[in-house]
Amino acid sequence: MIDHVDSFRSAMLAAGLDYAGKIIADGTLHRIKINGDKATNSWYVLHGDGLPAGTFGDYKRGIKETWCAKSAENLTEEERAERRRQHDAASVEAQKVLDAAKPASGDHPYLQRKHVNAHPGVLVG
Incomplete structure (x- = not known):
């Protein structure tokens, strides 16, 4: 290290x-x-x-x-495969979080605290 x-x-x-x-x-x-x-x-x-x-x-x-x-450029094939596996696993986890997220509503505590409105496309989860 x-x-x-x-x-x-x-x-x-x-x-x-x-x-x-x-x-x-x-x-x-x-x-x-x-x-x-x-x-x-x-x-x-x-x-x-x-x-x-x-x-x-x-x-x-x-x-x-x-x-x-x-x-x-210096990665071995095994290291490339491991890196791809890690990227794929992270992608699956990120998609799960995104799929579980719901559209933000105006009564969300964070939005109320900041005095801002919910906008289309903003998700919370």
Whole structure:
């Protein structure tokens, strides 16, 4: 895992984000302050499970990049098949959530709290 974090950090540096702090591969958004900045304009998300991958960027500089520990061109047939299987399983789960969702009504607590109307095509579930 350490080499993936180092490789991710190198990709950040190559994009112009010089961050010396700890990088946590937990799949959550981390706002960070890069060297030379006074504010936390930069951010990253790094997933360390399975095939390590992440994204990072900087709001001030307009940077947004993605990174993966292994490029798609270098995957073996078995790895490609596993990736397809995972994508297919995620697609099935997403379709189940979408199928169970109902059209939002004007009396939905979130919409009432925000003082907005329900619009066609907006689903809740």
